[in-house]
Amino acid sequence: MVGKGDSILEAAMDCGINIEHACGGVCACSTCHIYVEGGGSSLSEATEAEEDRVEEAPGLQRNSRLSCQCIVEGNGPIVVRVPSWNRNAVKEDPH
Structure with a gap:
């Protein structure tokens, strides 16, 4: 469950999805770049x-964000997409 105050990066990791974050999630790189496809008003x-x-970040778009900096503030559904150039760095942990 994603809670208010969590970053998208934290929420993904809590769900077993590892998004690359070379700087440790402190806004010092762009490796956790994502596209917010829906629910941006909840961030x-x-x-x-x-x-x-x-x-x-390569592949910059209008809906580009850093997952370490997207903080959940609302209750609505949020849809994000990891850029194709970064998908090899995203791994789901076995449950």
Whole structure:
């Protein structure tokens, strides 16, 4: 269950989905780049620091965010997609 105040990165890891995050989730790289496909209104607004950092990510789109900086603030469903160039770094842990 994803709770308010959790980042998308934390939520994914809690569900056994490992999204690459070379900096440890502190907005110092762009390896946890995702696309927010739906439910963006349930997430925190991007900070200036996140906007500056996400610009370094390949495949930048209008819905690009850093999963370590997307904080769940609402109750609605949220849909994210990992960019195809980064899918080899995403692994689901066996249950």
